[in-house]
Amino acid sequence: MMCQLFPGKVFAMNDTRWLDADEQRAWRRYLRMHAELTTRLARQLQADSDLSLADFEVLVNLTDVPEGRIRVTELAKSLQWEKSRLSHHFSRMEKRGLVVRENCPSDARGAFVVLTPQGRAAIEAAAPGHVETVRTLMFDGLTDEQVDALESIADVVLDRIDRHDDGGLRSA
Amino acid sequence: MMCQLFPGKVFAMNDTRWLDADEQRAWRRYLRMHAELTTRLARQLQADSDLSLADFEVLVNLTDVPEGRIRVTELAKSLQWEKSRLSHHFSRMEKRGLVVRENCPSDARGAFVVLTPQGRAAIEAAAPGHVETVRTLMFDGLTDEQVDALESIADVVLDRIDRHDDGGLRSA
């Protein structure tokens, strides 16, 4: 999402603390980078493996768990997704045979989602190409210092978000 | 989008150049930062001004142009959006009275989009709160060096994307 948060050319020069020139350049550049990057990654994944980025995330999380089997709430927490989003997503993935839902014997409200062999094959086939693209477009061009800097920036921002939190996820 | 691009725990240790530990941490952290950040920004904008981030971008670009009036293609280029996305988006914005479409006299295929007074009022009312949120969640916590680092990372990545480009925008 590209936004221009310029000092008041058209907008009032009141008490708003507009972004200065450096901040604005960095902000716009960052937003453009993210937009372009995810567009490319999504395109590569879709073209080569018929998966969306969201599919990929879900599948990776499922491979990370014993028997590819996990409670919906737990997966929602680990992905930081709303449960409703996950539920809709499963419906689509289930139709494609990537996962199946199973009832939870110990809690009749609950549900498991289980990776199918097809789902596992899909993620294993998709992963190398995806990593390669991430490398090519990003990490192969960054110095170690830049990688560190990126992480520490993310840490700062995530920390600030936590502190300013009006409650995090809507339905978590 | 949160992805785990781990070295082959479940996946083959073939010739794939998996991300190392630092890269992976940075990558996941970055993705989470972006997801949380945009969720928060979108929520603030929606709650306080009844605009989406996409609305905001479009409106800002329209205020940046004489008489709030611009050819669709030109705006698409400046936003780096597909024309179809823009067209769909205008339809929604037009329904809400934020913009209007006008025919182009010099090229009968063409169309202008024009900011309405309502649209202008909306963006002027929304901007201060949005910048304040961007500051609060991000820039107020970053050092000047981090802002610079962010920009140079974005420059690197955008440059790599350009060079590896299979054609950029689908319909541009």
Place this chain on the structure above:
DNA sequence: GAGAACTTGTTGATGCTTCAAGTACGCTAG
């Protein structure tokens, strides 16, 4: 100037994301 080739912008289909509401079950107190 006629036809091919390209441009401008729209549309429809499909998938993704969010919010609000709903269903069904479990837990705890009295």
Place this chain on the structure above:
DNA sequence: CTAGCGTACTTGAAGCATCAACAAGTTCTC
């Protein structure tokens, strides 16, 4: 045991994003 409250998950509606296909206009070429 039942009433009320909290939890687990689903559903529906609406906006958003992408792709493919399209109509209509312009430009290029011979």
